Amino acid sequence: MKRPFGQLFLLFLLLILPLVIREAYYQHLMILVLMWVAIGSGWNLISGFTGQVLFGAAAFFGFGAYTAALLSSKLGLSAWWGLPLGGILSVAIAFPFGWICFRLRGPYFALATLALNEIFRHVATIWESLTDGMIGILVMQTFVSKAPYYYVALAIAVVSIVVIDRVMQSRWGYYFVSIREDQDAAESMGINTLYYKMLSLCISAFLIGITGALYTNYMGFIDPKVVFSLHDISIMAILVGIVGGVGTIYGPLVGAFIMVAVQEIFRSGGFGLLNFIGRSTGWPFMSSITKFVGDAHVLSFGILVIIVILFLPNGVVGDWPVIRKMFVRSKDQAV
Amino acid sequence: MEVFFQTLVAGVLKGGLYALIGLGMTLIMGVMGIINLAHGQFMMVAMYITYTLFHFFGLDPYTTLIISMPSLFLLGLVIQKFLLNPLMKVESILPENQVLMTVGIAMVLTEVARFIFTSNYLSVRTSYSSSAFYVGGISFSVPLSIAFILACLLTLGLFLFLIKTDLGRSIRAVSQDSGAAELMGIDSAKIKVITMGIGAGLVASAGTLLLPIYYLFPDIGGPFTTKAFIITILGGLGSTVGAIFGGLILGLAESFGATYIGMDFEDLVGLIIFLLVLLFLPGGIRRLTKV
Numbered sequence A: 001m002k003r004p005f006g007q008l009f010l011l012f013l014l015l016i017l018p019l020v021i022r023e024a025y026y027q028h029l030m031i032l033v034l035m036w037v038a039i040g041s042g043w044n045l046i047s048g049f050t051g052q053v054l055f056g057a058a059a060f061f062g063f064g065a066y067t068a069a070l071l072s073s074k075l076g077l078s079a080w081w082g083l084p085l086g087g088i089l090s091v092a093i094a095f096p097f098g099w100i101c102f103r104l105r106g107p108y109f110a111l112a113t114l115a116l117n118e119i120f121r122h123v124a125t126i127w128e129s130l131t132d133g134m135i136g137i138l139v140m141q142t143f144v145s146k147a148p149y150y151y152v153a154l155a156i157a158v159v160s161i162v163v164i165d166r167v168m169q170s171r172w173g174y175y176f177v178s179i180r181e182d183q184d185a186a187e188s189m190g191i192n193t194l195y196y197k198m199l200s201l202c203i204s205a206f207l208i209g210i211t212g213a214l215y216t217n218y219m220g221f222i223d224p225k226v227v228f229s230l231h232d233i234s235i236m237a238i239l240v241g242i243v244g245g246v247g248t249i250y251g252p253l254v255g256a257f258i259m260v261a262v263q264e265i266f267r268s269g270g271f272g273l274l275n276f277i278g279r280s281t282g283w284p285f286m287s288s289i290t291k292f293v294g295d296a297h298v299l300s301f302g303i304l305v306i307i308v309i310l311f312l313p314n315g316v317v318g319d320w321p322v323i324r325k326m327f328v329r330s331k332d333q334a335v
Numbered sequence B: 001m002e003v004f005f006q007t008l009v010a011g012v013l014k015g016g017l018y019a020l021i022g023l024g025m026t027l028i029m030g031v032m033g034i035i036n037l038a039h040g041q042f043m044m045v046a047m048y049i050t051y052t053l054f055h056f057f058g059l060d061p062y063t064t065l066i067i068s069m070p071s072l073f074l075l076g077l078v079i080q081k082f083l084l085n086p087l088m089k090v091e092s093i094l095p096e097n098q099v100l101m102t103v104g105i106a107m108v109l110t111e112v113a114r115f116i117f118t119s120n121y122l123s124v125r126t127s128y129s130s131s132a133f134y135v136g137g138i139s140f141s142v143p144l145s146i147a148f149i150l151a152c153l154l155t156l157g158l159f160l161f162l163i164k165t166d167l168g169r170s171i172r173a174v175s176q177d178s179g180a181a182e183l184m185g186i187d188s189a190k191i192k193v194i195t196m197g198i199g200a201g202l203v204a205s206a207g208t209l210l211l212p213i214y215y216l217f218p219d220i221g222g223p224f225t226t227k228a229f230i231i232t233i234l235g236g237l238g239s240t241v242g243a244i245f246g247g248l249i250l251g252l253a254e255s256f257g258a259t260y261i262g263m264d265f266e267d268l269v270g271l272i273i274f275l276l277v278l279l280f281l282p283g284g285i286r287r288l289t290k291v
Helices: A005-020 A024-049 A057-073 A079-101 A107-126 A147-169 A171-181 A183-188 A193-219 A230-244 A251-267 A273-281 A285-295 A297-311 A320-334 B002-032 B039-057 B065-088 B097-117 B142-164 B166-176 B178-183 B188-213 B218-235 B240-261 B263-280
Strands: B132-135 B138-141
Touching: A005 A024, A005 A147, A024 A057, A024 A147, A024 A171, A024 A193, A024 A230, A024 A251, A057 A079, A057 A107, A057 A193, A057 A230, A079 A107, A079 A193, A079 B263, A107 A230, A107 B218, A107 B263, A147 A171, A147 A193, A147 A251, A171 A183, A171 A193, A183 A193, A230 A251, A230 A297, A230 B097, A251 A297, A285 B097, A297 B065, A297 B097, B002 B039, B002 B138, B002 B142, B002 B166, B002 B188, B002 B218, B002 B240, B039 B065, B039 B097, B039 B188, B039 B218, B065 B097, B065 B188, B097 B218, B132 B142, B138 B142, B142 B166, B142 B188, B142 B240, B166 B178, B166 B188, B178 B188, B218 B240, B218 B263, B240 B263
Parallel strands: none
Antiparallel strands: B132 B138
């Protein structure tokens, strides 16, 4: 059996990280990365391993988030109950949805998930008596410090990676991959494809749902535009998956790190670097460049999608041999 | 009863434009086998072209059709040739790479439009924008009627092109069986490039026709992409006749939904129809008409 030294070392590093890095800003970024690891892993299970592309991760994410928020605003319970309940209710949504929509294949299934996402967003906006519509829901945060949230997020991320690793080594994993490779062949081998696709979707929905509930607890405020967002959640989940590596266990980890970094570099203008250059050199056009870069983060996402699909279709982890060969060869040429 | 007929007329007129959007999508769907999720964004680009020409050169919105359609045709050609066709050779795990690529293209188009025109709402106001004529007590909006007639002409032209010309026949052949078409000597990669151009050109015409009665901002593409795929699913995938009926049904459903249920529900109605069709009529209207 392979000894997981590398993984344990990484886990150890992540465990002591909040003790070493004390700035709230970087802790916040790490929490985001860990949340995206969980969402990306969920996406990767149904899309990367089972081959059913999920375009509406935000449907489950937002459902989990609203479950937590409504528990606190309507029932007066702690929003932390949303963590288990949000996951379970997301599965309860995934179940009938999969039952109906798994008769569709390929791009049509992807579009049905997109429609689910849009329906939830409209319902959450219109049903004002329950969700307060566009005003959103405010939930009191439990902790002032970010460290507790960090450890909860870490726990969810670790659990999601371990769960997916276990599932993919089991018999189920082989069923999932066989469905991705050739659904008809899998069916003719006696695999109940509908059942296993449902199973895969339900595990995914659970992971994404609890992350949504954590988001409510951590951010303290949600509205339909944020948690059911197509660009910021659904597309981001796909990006985390494909940049990191479709159908790899550690792909979402790498992908989440890269995507949050890209998002933040653009949003903050290279972590304030551009601002600093602007102030120290006094060039008047630096401020407009800073603003330009700040506005460009969605554009950068779009360009990143195009480049990754064209040149790294299996992501950083999946195409790692290709990347390494590229660098090794260029080193050889240099020598 | 008057309200009913008024709603009916509004729905049919809007449906004509929706049919134009759906036709482009269904052509691309049939030939490429992918859903083009940048469809609404193509429309947005065409609307900005029309807006620019109207605003800076004072051209009538309808005459800008002769500029917006060819430009979008070219944009479609370039996108298919340099971004989508190369993907067919790339080995990857997910077959949906091309669909993801169109999402990337959609994001880039939206953000570029936001850079140039900012997020402000824009509109084109002509002298006839809010005028209407009356037939038997029911008002017909002038711009919507002009748009409907032009949409009908364009649809007719498209059908003549698909049925009568050599190129049109090649497109239909590739959409039925691209392998067999290649054996008959059709360059299917070239046909795909041309089809993408035609699809983009059709949705461009819809955008230009819609602009005098609508407003414009960079994010307008998303909702129309959703509408386009609802129409395509309703009509049956790859079916051109189905797309026309799908467009009409969506137009009617939205207009009745807005009148009898509430304005908020206009967008939701389409999505609910979409799910109902998936549930009860998975092949769309095509299953009934066999065309």
